Amino acid sequence: MAAHNHRYxxxxxxxxxxxxxxxxxxxxxxxxxxxxxxxxxxxVTRGFLRKERLEYEIIDVPGAYSLEARDAAEEVAVRILGGHPDAVVMVVLDATRVERGLYLALEVMEHGNPLFVALNMIDAAREREVSVDVATLQEILGVPVVPTSAVRGEGMLDLVEAVHRAQPPDIAAIEARAFGEVKCPAGERPLSIAGTAGGVPE
Amino acid sequence: MSISPSRRWELVDCIARRTVSAGACRPTLGGVLGELTVKPLTGIPTALAVLYAFWSVFGSFAGALVTDGFMVRIFDGYWLPWMQAVWPDPGSVHYFLFVGDPAAETCFEAFGMLTSGLFVSFGVVLPAILVFYLMMTLLEDSGYLPRLAVLMDTLLHKIGLHGYAIVPAILGLGCNVPAVTATRTLETRKQRFIMMTLLALFIPCGAQLGIMLQAVPDTVGWVLLYLLIGFVVFGFALSRVIPGSNPEILIDVPPYRWPQRTNVAKKLWNKTRGFLTNAVPFVMLGILIVNVLYLTGFIGWLADLAAPLFVTWFGVPKETVGPLLAAFLRKDLAVAQLSTIPMTPYQMITAVVLISIYFPCVATFAMMVREGPRQLLAAMGVLAVVVMIYGGLIHAVGILLGVA
Known part of the structure; x- marks a missing residue:
């Protein structure tokens, strides 16, 4: 039986x-x-996962666009996050529209819980030829990013493994890394920045 | 630590630029359909077609094919006569409770737990909700509901709601219980209050729709029309009386997706299991309680007491008190019971509308308590007023038309 201190x-x-x-x-x-x-x-729905004698309590929190609750479902989300200061947070992003989920992701990161990212619907993103640079995303955010497809069951083991690599994010460091080499000037393509990044002082 | 919203947006922008690149945007079939079903010119005819298809499949598969084709024949032709023959002591209390009327020719009339109870549960309501939820699941999983919400937005704003209120309203046509919790996606207390009150009053559930098609087929159209008119009229009135705001919102419309067979099967199975464990016992309990109340004379006493209100104000026979009591437990059962009381067609329409609006069923009531007892009290107050006004109004319309 799993001991209590092995419960996430x-x-x-x-x-x-x-x-x-x-x-x-x-x-x-x-x-x-x-x-x-x-x-x-x-x-809120709760469920359990047992793997290699570790027990994970997983809480499915209602979706929210931001932590400034707009309706009663989002209020539930804010309350649950506030009520679990020690929980590991799995931020779920839609890989076909990462930019939309990042705002909430950053807000949650500012809460300071250990955190990792599931980049879900990766199959739909591939189909639509949207490509997400997982390595760079991981590097900027400083937390594990796992591509998944819930529909096809892709990435589930990686996801469970990522729980143990979850990091409390450092928003200042994220800012530094994101704007890092060069401040993103509005309207300019990131690829051209990456192309000139070598000569720009950190 | 935390940063300002504008700084956060800048950061989102920067991260997205550096990590996401989209390929050439090619039009897909789903994308084109997505556009067509949300633009009013093509979207509104599509919505009407979808809702009509929903209703006609519901009626023809659940009502005509399964219930009329098989269940009525089995239950009325074999099961009821067999029970009446085999069960000992017609005239005894246990016969009355389990089999019901020894002279009954249909399972609606008998009103025993093992006759009407089983017939209503498995002969009528189970096929109805299975067909209903199959189609509902297709609407939910395909991504059509948010598009319907966009189309309905202008209309619903007139009654103090916004387009997304169509989601709880449509879920409510299946069962009001999940619909009550689904009102959480509405933004203001005003919107939630209006939606919850209108749900409790004017949205009949799938079980009730199924039994109406079966037990009182000629009145269904009129009943639904009265409920729709009530929904709009009282929504309009409430939106003007209730303080609070009704802000515009953005509706997040997902792309169309194919419903997954496993997900559809899982949902249907969950609904069936829920029906067997939560609904069937209540149908049985409802019959038991109503029959016991008949035997003790309570219903007769209550009918006499309520007679002035029922006969003079609502224009329905005083015997409808019995079904109204049962309606608190299960509306489907109440409609079944109502269909056996002799009355004019217009009285039947009035009575079925009253069954729908007079009070939410106990499961819905419990859910409303959970969502906020104070709001519930206010909703009950509104409900009492609306039932009196609307019930009297329907009677008055009948008098004017000369059919009451």
Missing amino acids: TILMMGNPNVGKSALFNRLTGANAVVSNYPGTTVD
Whole structure:
């Protein structure tokens, strides 16, 4: 039997309709309702995962666009995050529209919980020829980033393994790394920046 | 530590630029359909077609094919006569409770736990909700609901809600219980209050729709029309009376996706399991309680007491008190019971509308308590007023038309 100190609590947070409940069902074998509209999950669902004598309590938190709660479902999300200062947070991003989920991701990062990122719907992103540079994203954020597809079951083992590499993010360091070599000038393509990055002092 | 929102947006922008690159944007079938179903010119006819298809599949598969084709024949042709023949002592209390009326010719009339209870549960409501949820799941999983929300936005703003309120409303047509929690996606207390009140009043659930198609088929259209009119009229009134705001929101419309077979199967199985464990016991309990209340004379006494209100104000026979009591437990059961009381077609319409609006079923009520007891009290107050006004109004319309 798993000892108490080997128990992890994981909060799944992200925008509505990015596949949190689908991931949750994959990880825990539970029966959370999965639909294709934002706001399917408005309440908290808990599930458990046991692997190699470790026990993970996984909490499927209602989706939110930001932590300044706009409706009752988002209030639940804020309350759960506030109520679990020691939990590991799994931020779930939709790989087809990473930019939309990053705002909430940064807000959650400012809370300081150990954190890692699930880059979900990676199969849909591939299909639509949206490519996400996982290595760079991981480097900038300083936390593990795991590409997943809840529908196909891709990346589930990596996700569980990433729990142990989760880091409390350092927002100042993220800012430094993101704007790092060169301040992103508005309107300019990142690729051209990367091309000239070598000669720019850190 | 934390940073300002504008700084955060800059950071989002910078990270996205450095990590995401999109390939050439090619139009896909899903994308084109997505556009067409959300633009009013093409979207509104599509929405009407979708809702009509939903309703006709519901009626023809659940009602005509399964219930009329098989269940009625089995239950009325074999099961009921067999129970009436085999069960000992017609006239005894246990016969009355389990089999019901020894002379009944249909399972609606008998009103025993093993006759009407089983028929209502498995003959009518189970096929109805299975077909209903199959189609509902297709709407949910394909991504059509948010598009319907966009189309309905202008209309719903007139009754103090915004387009996304269509989601709890449509979920409510399946069952009001999850619909009550789904109101959490609405932004202000005003919106939630209006939606919850309108849900409790004017949205009939799948079980009730199924039994209505079966037990009172000629009145269904009128009942739904009255409920729709009530929804709009009282929504309009509430949105003007209730303080609070009704802000515009952005609706996040996901791309169309193919419903996954495993997910559809899982949802149907969960609904079926929920029905067997939560609904069937309540149907049985409802019949038991109503029958016991009949035997003790309570319902007769209550009917006499309520007669002035029912006969003079609502224009329905005083015997409808019994079904109204049952409606607190299960609305489907109440409609089944109502269908066996002799009355004019217009009285039947009024009575079925009253069953729908007079009070939410106990499961919905419990969920509303959970979402906020104070709001619930206010909702009950509104409900009482609306039932009196609307019930009287429907009666008045009947008098004017000369059919009451």
